[in-house]
Amino acid sequence: MIPFCLNFTMRSSVQYHRLLRSLLTCIQQAVGPRLFPRRAVWPTTLALIEAVNNAICHAHRGMTSLPIVLNIKLSARKIVMEVKDQGRGIPKEKLKHLHLVKPEAMHGRGLWLIHHEMDRVISKRNNNGHSLIMTWAKEK
Amino acid sequence: MNIKIDAVGNVAVVRCGGSLDAESVGIFKKAMTELVNGGSTQLVVDCEKLSFIDSMGLGALISLLRRVRNQNGDLKVAGLSDDVKTIFEITRLHRLFDVCQDTNAACRQFKK
Numbered sequence: 001m002i003p004f005c006l007n008f009t010m011r012s013s014v015q016y017h018r019l020l021r022s023l024l025t026c027i028q029q030a031v032g033p034r035l036f037p038r039r040a041v042w043p044t045t046l047a048l049i050e051a052v053n054n055a056i057c058h059a060h061r062g063m064t065s066l067p068i069v070l071n072i073k074l075s076a077r078k079i080v081m082e083v084k085d086q087g088r089g090i091p092k093e094k095l096k097h098l099h100l101v102k103p104e105a106m107h108g109r110g111l112w113l114i115h116h117e118m119d120r121v122i123s124k125r126n127n128n129g130h131s132l133i134m135t136w137a138k139e140k
Numbered sequence: 141m142n143i144k145i146d147a148v149g150n151v152a153v154v155r156c157g158g159s160l161d162a163e164s165v166g167i168f169k170k171a172m173t174e175l176v177n178g179g180s181t182q183l184v185v186d187c188e189k190l191s192f193i194d195s196m197g198l199g200a201l202i203s204l205l206r207r208v209r210n211q212n213g214d215l216k217v218a219g220l221s222d223d224v225k226t227i228f229e230i231t232r233l234h235r236l237f238d239v240c241q242d243t244n245a246a247c248r249q250f251k252k
Binding site for chain 1 (some may be wrong): 161
């Protein structure tokens with residue numbers, strides 16, 4: 001099985017959401033169900049959108065000129081998506097003690113959804129910013 | 141996203157199509173502000189043609205719910221697809237909203 005990899009850079013803007021919403025569907029249709037099972041399209045799309053929302057709203061705080069770098073890698077066993085931004089990242093404590101906000105709260109569900117939909121989520125800081133690496137495993 | 145609003149008696153049925161996410165949430169909020177400012181407080185959000193929702197879309201629905209309940213009204217959601225329903229369940233919002241099978245059932249709930 002030949003792995004698939006896509007890397008691209010976008011501005012910090014929700015104007016790319018239309019592209020992002022259809023991106024994983026298009027990849028799934030192109031590579032087929034062995035490399036990208038159909039059941040993975042919804043959870044990966046949701047996680048990708050939420051991660052990009054975090055980068056736009058929290059990391060870059062509306063500065064649209066800052067870049068967001070996306071890496072999507074498909075292999076025999078997993079789908080890995082990486083969202084790189086220039087923010088400070090998610091505080092370790094927040095990731096460690098992730099909890100669902102009260103039902104009436106209007107914000108704060110994005111990370112919860114990412115963690116629920118993906119099998120592994122890693123937050124990494126580096127000199128240039130932050131990466132959120134999300135893995136969806138084909139075998140649970 | 142596209143939004144179409146119909147009146148069924150005293151109930152305003154908000155038919156949402158496409159995606160309710162960070163890109164479209166501004167359009168939704170603006171339309172709902174106009175609707176509530178116009179006096180509508182009994183709302184059904186018909187999600188039958190809603191293909192995607194993210195946490196910001198959920199936030200907009202919660203904001204609307206709070207607003208109409210503060211005015212002694214209510215908001216019911218109807219026609220959720222399996223994927224959208226799953227999002228409601230993951231975030232436990234199915235306990236906050238009255239989730240109805242379809243728009244007719246939601247409108248009937250208001251008449252009770």
